[in-house]
Amino acid sequence: MGEAATELVGTPWQSFVASPSKGSIHAYGMALDIGLLNEKGELVDMGLPYDSFAFYAGKNGEKQALEQGLLTEVQIENRNFLRYVMGRGGWINLPSEWWHFNAAPGDSIRAKYVQPLPLPQ
Numbered sequence: 872m873g874e875a876a877t878e879l880v881g882t883p884w885q886s887f888v889a890s891p892s893k894g895s896i897h898a899y900g901m902a903l904d905i906g907l908l909n910e911k912g913e914l915v916d917m918g919l920p921y922d923s924f925a926f927y928a929g930k931n932g933e934k935q936a937l938e939q940g941l942l943t944e945v946q947i948e949n950r951n952f953l954r955y956v957m958g959r960g961g962w963i964n965l966p967s968e969w970w971h972f973n974a975a976p977g978d979s980i981r982a983k984y985v986q987p988l989p990l991p992q
């Protein structure tokens with residue numbers, strides 16, 4: 872396991888960094904990090920920026936964040952809309968990151984495909 876990934880084991884941030892021993896689905900070319908733009912070309916408000924490590928960065932923490940006033944209902948609706956349109960295309964949202972979508976379940980990608988990028992030694 873890489874140094875950064877090892878330091879995060881057992882912390883709330885563990886789900887944000889892929890262990891190099893397993894590899895990120897991005898390394899297979901089968902994951903997207905995306906957002907939405909409005910008609911003016913501005914990023915739609917998701918309540919947190921891309922790559923936030925906050926507990927409510929994904930679906931997992933949204934209910935609690937709404938109760939605590941950290942997210943608004945509109946921000947959650949925006950996230951749900953992104954998940955809905957991506958889901959219609961078969962993309963699977965990572966529950967800890969509103970912006971991350973896999974083309975298939977991570978375990979099936981790891982089992983079926985070879986990771987094209989070399990793993991750190």
Ligand SMILES: [Zn+2]
Pocket residue numbers: 897902903904970971972
């Ligand atoms: Zn990602």
